[in-house]
Amino acid sequence: xxxxxxxxxxxxxxxxxxxxxxxxxxxxxxxxxxxxxxxxxxxxxxxxxxxxxxxxxxxxxxxxxxxxxxxxxxxxxxxxxxxxxxxxxxxxxxxxxxxxxxxxxxxxxxxxxxxxxxxxxxxxxxxxxxxxxxxxxxxxxxxxxxxxxxxxxxxxxxxxxxxxxxxxxxxxxxxxxxxxxxxxxxxxxxxxxxxxxxxxxxxxxxxxxxxxxxxxxxxxxxxxxxxxxxxxxxxxxxxxxxxxxxxxxxxxxxxxxxxxxxxxxxxxxxxxxxxxxxxxxxxxxxxxxxxxxxxxxxxxxxxxxxxxxxxxxxxxxxxxxxxxxxxxxxxxxxxxx
Amino acid sequence: xxxxxxxxxxxxxxxxxxxxxxxxxxxxxxxxxxxxxxxxxxxxxxxxxxxxxxxxxxxxxxxxxxxxxxxxxxxxxxxxxxxxxxxxxxxxxxxxxxxxxxxxxxxxxxxxxxxxxxxxxxxxxxxxxxxxxxxxxxxxxxxxxxxxxxxxxxxxxxxxxxxxxxxxxxxxxxxxxxxxxxxxxxxxxxxxxxxxxxxxxxxxxxxxxxxxxxxxxxxxxxxxxxxxxxxxxxxxxxxxxxxxxxxxxxxxxxxxxxxxxxxxxxxxxxxxxxxxxxxxxxxxxxxxxxxxxxxxxxxxxxxxxxxxxxxxxxxxxxxxxxxxxxxxxxxxxxxxxxxxxxxxxxxxxxxxxxxxxxxxxxxxxxxxxxxxxxxxxxxxxxxxxxxxxxxxxxxxxxxxxxxxxxxxxxxxxxxxxxxxxxxxxxxxxxxxxxxxxxxxxxxxxxxxxxxxxxxxxxxxxxxxxxxxxxxxxxxxxxxxxxxxxxxxxxxxxxxxxxxxxxxxxxxxxxxxxxxxxxxxxxxxxxxxxxxxxxxxxxxxxxxxxxxxxxxxxxxxxxxxxxxxxxxxxxxxxxxxxxxxxxxxxxxxxxxx
Numbered sequence: 001x002x003x004x005x006x007x008x009x010x011x012x013x014x015x016x017x018x019x020x021x022x023x024x025x026x027x028x029x030x031x032x033x034x035x036x037x038x039x040x041x042x043x044x045x046x047x048x049x050x051x052x053x054x055x056x057x058x059x060x061x062x063x064x065x066x067x068x069x070x071x072x073x074x075x076x077x078x079x080x081x082x083x084x085x086x087x088x089x090x091x092x093x094x095x096x097x098x099x100x101x102x103x104x105x106x107x108x109x110x111x112x113x114x115x116x117x118x119x120x121x122x123x124x125x126x127x128x129x130x131x132x133x134x135x136x137x138x139x140x141x142x143x144x145x146x147x148x149x150x151x152x153x154x155x156x157x158x159x160x161x162x163x164x165x166x167x168x169x170x171x172x173x174x175x176x177x178x179x180x181x182x183x184x185x186x187x188x189x190x191x192x193x194x195x196x197x198x199x200x201x202x203x204x205x206x207x208x209x210x211x212x213x214x215x216x217x218x219x220x221x222x223x224x225x226x227x228x229x230x231x232x233x234x235x236x237x238x239x240x241x242x243x244x245x246x247x248x249x250x251x252x253x254x255x256x257x258x259x260x261x262x263x264x265x266x267x268x269x270x271x272x273x274x275x276x277x278x279x280x281x282x283x284x285x286x287x288x289x290x291x292x293x294x295x296x297x298x299x300x301x302x303x304x305x306x307x308x309x310x311x312x313x314x315x316x317x318x319x320x321x322x323x324x325x326x327x328x329x330x331x332x333x334x335x336x337x
Numbered sequence: 338x339x340x341x342x343x344x345x346x347x348x349x350x351x352x353x354x355x356x357x358x359x360x361x362x363x364x365x366x367x368x369x370x371x372x373x374x375x376x377x378x379x380x381x382x383x384x385x386x387x388x389x390x391x392x393x394x395x396x397x398x399x400x401x402x403x404x405x406x407x408x409x410x411x412x413x414x415x416x417x418x419x420x421x422x423x424x425x426x427x428x429x430x431x432x433x434x435x436x437x438x439x440x441x442x443x444x445x446x447x448x449x450x451x452x453x454x455x456x457x458x459x460x461x462x463x464x465x466x467x468x469x470x471x472x473x474x475x476x477x478x479x480x481x482x483x484x485x486x487x488x489x490x491x492x493x494x495x496x497x498x499x500x501x502x503x504x505x506x507x508x509x510x511x512x513x514x515x516x517x518x519x520x521x522x523x524x525x526x527x528x529x530x531x532x533x534x535x536x537x538x539x540x541x542x543x544x545x546x547x548x549x550x551x552x553x554x555x556x557x558x559x560x561x562x563x564x565x566x567x568x569x570x571x572x573x574x575x576x577x578x579x580x581x582x583x584x585x586x587x588x589x590x591x592x593x594x595x596x597x598x599x600x601x602x603x604x605x606x607x608x609x610x611x612x613x614x615x616x617x618x619x620x621x622x623x624x625x626x627x628x629x630x631x632x633x634x635x636x637x638x639x640x641x642x643x644x645x646x647x648x649x650x651x652x653x654x655x656x657x658x659x660x661x662x663x664x665x666x667x668x669x670x671x672x673x674x675x676x677x678x679x680x681x682x683x684x685x686x687x688x689x690x691x692x693x694x695x696x697x698x699x700x701x702x703x704x705x706x707x708x709x710x711x712x713x714x715x716x717x718x719x720x721x722x723x724x725x726x727x728x729x730x731x732x733x734x735x736x737x738x739x740x741x742x743x744x745x746x747x748x749x750x751x752x753x754x755x756x757x758x759x760x761x762x763x764x765x766x767x768x769x770x771x772x773x774x775x776x777x778x779x780x781x782x783x784x785x786x787x788x789x790x791x792x793x794x795x796x797x798x799x800x801x802x803x804x805x806x807x808x809x810x811x812x813x814x815x816x817x818x819x820x821x822x823x824x825x826x827x828x829x830x831x832x833x834x835x836x837x838x839x840x841x842x843x844x845x846x847x848x849x850x851x852x853x854x855x856x857x858x859x860x861x862x863x864x865x866x867x868x869x870x871x872x873x874x875x876x877x878x879x880x881x882x883x884x885x886x887x888x889x890x891x892x893x894x895x896x897x898x899x900x901x902x903x904x905x906x907x908x909x910x911x912x913x914x915x916x917x918x919x920x921x922x923x924x925x926x927x928x929x
Contacts, residue, residue: 036803043802043847046503054507057500088501088522088571105411105591106572115590171627179635186637187628188407188621285624287593295410295592295623 001328008324012317019313020306024072027302038064044300045103061086062103075100075306099310100303102296109307113289119190120288122200123207123280124273130212131219132266138216139223140255146228154220161217170210170283177206188285211280215269219262226258233257264323271319275312389666389904389920390913391443395928397909402927404615408642409626411592413504416575417559418496421505423671423824424644426559427917430611431597431618432580433562436470436489436541437553439916441610441924447915448725448828450553451609454484454563454581458553465548465868466514470556472539477602478565479585486535487527488563494521494530496560501571506826508555514546522571548868550875554827583613583923595620612910614926627651630903634661639908639927644919645670646900652708655901665903667711668913669723671824672898674707674772675716676763676779677851678891681808682817685761689753691890694818695733697746699782703895706774713896715739719834719883721897723915726830726879732887746786758787761817764805767794772820775895779818790818806848819851822898828916830879831867838886839863852891859885 031041042058059065063074074083078098084091085101085108092108094101099109142154178186189203230236231254239249276290285291289308296304384394412422417433420426430438438453440446450458454476459468476484496502497510498520515532518524534542543552555561568579576589583605584597597618605613620642630651632638641647647655647665655661684690700715707713714722717731736742750756765776773794780790793816795804804810805819825832836842840855859882866878886892902920904911907928914921 036799039846040799040802044799054500054503058503061500086501086571087573088495088499089569090571092573105414107591112592174628175631179631179637186632186635188624188632283625283628285621285628287623291623292592 004328005325008321012321015317016310016313020076020310021072023306023309024068024075027305028068028071032068099307102301102304104296104299104301104304109303112292112304113307113311116287116289116292118192119286120274120276120281120290122190122193122204123211123277123286123288124270126204126208127211127215127277127280128266128270128273130208131215134212135216135219136223136255136259136262138220140227140250142220142224143227143231144250151224155224158217158220161213162221164213166210166214166279167283169213170207170280173206173210174284187283190284190286207280207284207286210283211273211277219266222262222265223258226261227254230254230257267319267323268316271315272312274315276308384663384904386662387666389443389902389911390668392912393443393924394904394911395906395909397926397928398612398614399909399926399929400614400616402615402929404618404640404925404927405638406618406620406640406642407624407629407632407638408620408622409624409629410643411622414572414575415586415589415595416502416578417562418492418564419502419504419572419575420559423917424642424919424922427644427914427919428642428922429559429562430582430923431584432578432582432586432600433559434476434581434608435559435561436472436556437561438557438610439914441914441921443912444915447921450557453557453608453610454489454561455556459543459556461550461552461870465550465870466545468543468545468552468556470541470543472541473607474539475604476581476607477604478563479580479600479602481602482565484563484581485538486541487538488565489541489561490530490533490535491521491527491566491569492562492564493533493560494518494527495564495569495571498530499523499571505560506558508558508826509560512545512547512549512552512555514544521566521569527566550867550870551827551829551831554829554832557827583608583611584618587617592622594622611923612926614910633903633905636905636907639905640920640922640925641903644900644902644917646902649708651903652711652901655903656711661903664906665901666913667899667901668915668918669714669721670898670900670918671721671723672822673716673719673721673824674713674775674822674895674898675719676775676818676820676893676895678818678893679808679811679816679851679853680889680891681812681853682761682815684753684755684759685817685891687753688890689749690755690759692733693746693749693753693755693786693788694783695890695893696735696742696749697782697786697788698735698779698893699741700735700739700895702740702778702782703775705778706771707896707898708901711899711901713898716894716897717887718894719838719886719892720830720879721833723828723897723918724825724830724833724879725828726833726876726883728880728883730884730887732884733890741782741785743786750786750788758789760789760791762793762815763790763818763820764793764795764811764814764816765820766797766800768797772822776820779820801847801849803846805851806844807846808843808848808853809845811851811853818893821849821851823849830876830882831863834879834882834886835863835867838882852886852889854886854889854891856885856889 038059039055041064042055042062046054046058063071078100080096082096082098083094085094094108097110101108138154142151145151174187177183184206185203191199191203193200236249236254239253276288276293278290278294281288281291282294293305293308388394412420412425414420417429434454436453436455437450440449440451454472456471456473459470461468472486478484493509496505497507498518499522501522513532515530518530521527532544563581565579570577578586580600583600583603585600587596587598589595599613599616626648627650629641630647633641655665678685678691678694680686704713704715720727750758763776763779765772767773776792780792783790800806805816823837837849838854838859840860843850843853843855862878862882866875869875869878909926909928910924911920
């Protein structure tokens, strides 16, 4: 088991290195291969009327004229050993793990990521609770009431949830519940949990529900399908034949079996969201990782894009690792494969 | 040119009055390019649409409360010396006082420069190459220390001569006689910056390379706000700016939240252009643009910091609701939206082919993407109606309804030797939806006279450095027409025209004179104008330059851009400052 975990951890680290190389290549190698010059890149990060000297200064400051391998090496070294950055009259220290400095606002990337993480975690974890509870419950009820009006209504709502984009449901919910009825605060109201727990909760209700609406719909459909399949298994018939109560049959036997694949997907979905819920954060102006990366992409802020990509990849790889290990715990055959 | 709403172009009194009188919400139609469809101001007691354009709405000097701004992006910097965003030249005045500023008043009065940190306007030497300013005694930073002339000198040195502060304009570097100066970060001895002298603590003398009669406009730029050398932290200074204005920085989380509180060392007696009404000012950044509009309409925030007006959805809602519309103003922005035809790309090297495009263009169709008359008036000149020196004329009338004159276009084509039309390319920034729609409208207009134009889309990030602003690329790719826009940094014809029409400014990259027009007569007029000290004579010259360039038929105006600003009921002391083309942020207060 230990050897298995070690193997998986090494594989996960290698995966992160590959992701970092691939992301770096996408943003630095491909533009250069297409004829982009260091001056052309630097001109994005200086004022519009920048003189050639100012552009050259930016090239030097951002090290854009270095060979790509040197640039990647500096980036990788920064993660391990940190690096310095000129602020003008003095240098700024960026201790390890340093993911570089934003080209646009000259802030170190790593502290920015850490600053944005609580908002993203608040959103993702809260929404995850909502969609897991709601999605699984609706899926189970729908399966048990198969073919009835309740089933059809639940699946119609689920279909709507899957089909409607978050920026639509988000804006509508803001318009109705924040700006018309005034029940919840509007966009841009996110406040840190430690700063004001009540406002934190109130500001996140609409984003939670909006994000969970999409996922709950997916989970309801998955749960329903799983339950229908499981309820037809022989051991369910046996359980019933033994005289077990229907509630016990459903919760202890059918649901337990159905939840295994649901929880696997849940782990991956949560890992993905911890890397940023771009649409929800943008719609509700939540200063999370998703909002950070979309703004960085718009502004060609390559160090931030690179940092967020690695950060998001880390959560996905971590979620995969946990799922793999849990599988190994559940099924010893996995360890041997 | 500033990045979004460059410093608003000032109006000649007549131009502004004309535009104000002519506004009026012409529904439908394309507006009139010879009279404009500007803005109306009514004398009704309750605030009406465009009242903020001509008077102060909700005048009320009650103090207290929190003034809330929101912005869909983040500015380049909150450092007054390192910003080129138009709204920031307005907003930074809350905590930074340049040598001069504009009068706090709507209409033409607001275009007049008045002393701010300085005691008076600049005194020029006889040869126009030396400008002297005396600064007021007793002006203090938020820590209580007194502002000295050397701090102004240092501020200009750092903002114009360092490799790190790249976001602001570099006019001082361009015009000051500072050959060889390496900037204060490489050369700590400020005495080596000889282009500015400070003979005593309250006198500052600028030495220029050549006469420049509009130097007062340059020192109204926030880069002349003083910076104590000991407090300069370079790129991080934006978080700890030494305040001289009515507010000081409480905190700045970059890209998230910027908070100001009252500066107890600011003295109203020394300041004629600002108020200190709210207890605090908060700015939320990186907010959803659509949500900002909803919050404005719901009264949850007071101002959209960007000053570029409401988005399409909110605009539709406002236009359909008379009460909401009464809470809006529809001022001109500093921008002219236009196309340039390259005089170096065939067949546009022939003026008759350029004229064919002028006549063929359906300007109502090219106005539509900007939002119709609310989004801008149809143009016929380079300078906009709110630019000093603007003269109204139309060299290429294209039909009574501005929808194109096919007959005249075909005549011009025949004169060009292309009676059957020709093929060309229209270059456009592909990620700017409105500009792409304009290109499509132009393409359809040209098709009617046999000009087959293909649309080539390029990314806006590299537009100037790699594509339309790079003459070699333009020639190689046969880019005959380029869709662009321009607004000036200070309210004069020179501020608007010099970068886009001076043939000596044609650059190998980052070129804004995409016509590649290098007319010695135009260049000479620009030189003559900037050396002319009499303002009336100077402004006449800018008008001549405008007409001379239009005669080349290489400049195809689409609209004088306008925007729709919303003022919530809770906002007091609201008026559109003509020098910024948005509300005066230093005057605003909030109802309790």
